[in-house]
Amino acid sequence: MNKLRVLIKKFADAINPELPVGGLEITDTFLRYAAFEDEKLRTAYVRLAPGILEDGALSDRSKLMQALQELKTKLG
Numbered sequence: 001m002n003k004l005r006v007l008i009k010k011f012a013d014a015i016n017p018e019l020p021v022g023g024l025e026i027t028d029t030f031l032r033y034a035a036f037e038d039e040k041l042r043t044a045y046v047r048l049a050p051g052i053l054e055d056g057a058l059s060d061r062s063k064l065m066q067a068l069q070e071l072k073t074k075l076g
Contacts, residue, residue: 021036022036028052028053028054028055029048030047031046031048031067032044032045033045044075045071046067046071048064048067
């Protein structure tokens with residue numbers, strides 16, 4: 001009976017895998033990312049150049065995209 005439970009758990013995990021949990025914070029000065037991976041907290045941040053975001057409004061889309069790419073690179 002125990003082998004059957006293990007088999008059912010493996011099957012359930014295969015069709016319904018755990019989803020990663022993380023969050024992205026965007027402020028006028030930083031992009032910050034935090035996520036739990038393998039029960040460990042992983043973080044990264046990128047400082048935004050002045051003028052990309054002003055009072056929460058996007059002013060320079062291309063520079064924001066570059067910053068997001070830099071954050072992605074830091075995360076691996």
